[in-house]
Amino acid sequence: MKALAAMAAILALAGQARAANVGFETASAPVASDKPLALTIWYPTDAPERAVPLSLYVQSVATGAAPAGHGHPLVVISHGTGGANADHYDTARALAAAGFVVAALTHTGDTQGDRSRSMRITERPAELSRVIDYVTRDWRGHDAVDPAKIGAFGFSSGGFTVLAAIGGEPDLTTLARHCAEHPHFYDCALQRQLGGAAATPANPAAVAHDPRIKAAVVAAPALGFAFAPNGLSRVAIPVQLWRAEWDTVLPQPYYAQAVHGLLPKAEYHVVPAAEHFDFMAPCSANLAKVAPSICVDNIDRTAFHKTFNSDVVRFFRTTLGS
Template sequence: MRRFSFSSLFFLLLALCCGWARASMGMVELPAAPGDGPVTVFYPSADAAQPIKRARFTLDVAVQGTPAPGNGRLVIVSHGSGGAPWVHADIARSLVEAGFVVAMPEHKADNYKDDSDPGPDSWTMRPAEVSRAIDAVARDPRFAPLLRLDRVGMYGMSAGGHTALSLAGGRWSPAAFARHCEADLVNDFQSCVGLITRLTGGPLDGIRKWAALLVIRHRFGDDAAPREHIDPRIAAIVAGVPSSADFDMASLAAPRVPLGLITARQDRWLIPRFHSDRVLAACLPRCELIADMPTGGHGSLLSPLPPDLTGLVGDMLNDPPGFDRASLLPEVNRKTTAFFSAHLLP
């Protein structure tokens, strides 16, 4: 794996003492292109930030602020199922403070406004949506002069982590997803069915398992065509708590670009032994474990975490007991930012 060069360290020190280190975080939404959702962009800005409301979140940003020169590099963030840009505002801020521009595409039919088609259908479309988000930023006259797009970073969490592994050279298929669920439905139930229902240990569990397998086999069991998507502009990738049970692990043994992983031992949505642990077993030492959170759950990388989550979604996303969000998340974001700085800066 590539490590810090002298020039990378110089850029980091420069960010700490001058320039973009004093900039606020700007935010603008690029309008949706035909067939795609909008792209939310965070970036260094010389304009003053102000508190704004987005959904249930208050963000301190300069809306439509004038972009300021940063380090010349772009990082794309791919959200999880039903996700939104706002739950990745803290990693965006860490990257912006280091000089990066951060762009977040809204994945079709698998976002907070429309979650009608998550899973393999969305996973098939997402990598190309990432590529088109790079194109959208490249077309914008505010950002194009400030960026060199020959080396782009990509960060994805959960379903976005699946996207990240695809862009790192991983191959998967809907049929492999179906095979995993047939083999390990009970032990990895939420990975296979999402948040539609859960197993309770009661008399209806048999019906739930029968119905889940019926739908999964019907929709995905016959589609064995491998999915893969390469964008040569993407030069470093981070996958956080990735959905990955359906990948051919041989395709991840030698990632095509530097690949970092973030794992959470208490993840109950994507059980590590079926997902992130298998990726690490396949790719180490040719990938890097950026952070392992022994007390972290599936939602522990969401920052800020959506407030007042209850029911099944709360059980899956709220922090487990003992997780010290206030001290651990800034350190994970710092390490993630350092990974991109090491591999993307001159």
């Protein structure tokens, strides 16, 4: 019996390791009394892939193909401030190849071309929940998704978004003191650029928690200090936390390190010599022309993402299955 059990486990692992082809499509999730959310969705498929453009990148996917299989876990992705739903396409594609459905949104008013809501950060978790609603109920491939297996991935402001969505309660009144002490930090400079104190609502939206999220990956989270001292005490799900050792955008110990102090049981990774933007997909030549500051690497970002994506896939497989 032990031999049969061992063989079954080996076969199960072999099945998990088999990489699927990756399907891809864009979608739009309606939002009551607001603009719809632009989505990019990756998923397992049996259709052949081909190279297609995605924003300033090129990816190998089967555009518009039918999803293959059922019961896939869902991972939703929240981008950093001024970003978009293509920013982590390589991580999304790695997850889809491993058997996940992945949906990345573009947060309304927090993109390169529209920064009108960049400081209204507590509104973001509700948008993440809307994506979960859409993909599990309204998306044409929703039957392929297991609504009981949902994870979230967030980078920078997206990391804050995910921490808030999984139970975090930030105290944004700490931002004024933080910026008085560190006026040169990126978040403080952004606040001044967008209109100083007026850019931050006097009564920020209440954070929308989503108990459907069962596991989270958080990379270089923004405003980590705002969760101290007890703002993450209700987070009870597995968390994988990432910090760039030489993060000059969100320098330590105020961001990822602060979160680690509040979530000491999180699976914690510090990437040697890495900078903030190294968690974004490796830069294309087109992106390097448009946003060179995002593409200045101290490390080999392509090599790092092989390990990074593998660790993200492994974590979600362990916590959600696939």
